[in-house]
Amino acid sequence: MIKSMIVGLFALGAVCVASHADACAMFFENGNYGGRIVPISAERFRVPWIGNEWNDTISSIRVAPLCTVTVYEDVNFTGESLMVSADTPWLGDWNDRISSYICTCWP
Numbered sequence: 001m002i003k004s005m006i007v008g009l010f011a012l013g014a015v016c017v018a019s020h021a022d023a024c025a026m027f028f029e030n031g032n033y034g035g036r037i038v039p040i041s042a043e044r045f046r047v048p049w050i051g052n053e054w055n056d057t058i059s060s061i062r063v064a065p066l067c068t069v070t071v072y073e074d075v076n077f078t079g080e081s082l083m084v085s086a087d088t089p090w091l092g093d094w095n096d097r098i099s100s101y102i103c104t105c106w107p
């Protein structure tokens, strides 16, 4: 009983550390986190233009714990938007549409 509680606390600590060390989110070219990974700086959470190489290519997203990424259809955070707070292996209607994004995390 006590041992399982300690293991649980350790796991919780690991999640907290990961949320600070990693980027806010990870974008992938294909579904199920496949294909090329879009490089995202851990410090750069507001990206008004994802760039020619990655525009309208993203098909799946991983989101770090306690973070939310808002993705936009067009540049400069315009057009339709979608908030993603959990890992999403297939973006469905949003497949190959993302052009800009803002990512926010709890401190």
Ligand SMILES: [Ca+2]
Pocket (backbone or CB within 6 Å): 028, 029, 030, 031, 056, 057, 058, 059, 095, 096
């Ligand atoms: Ca794609």
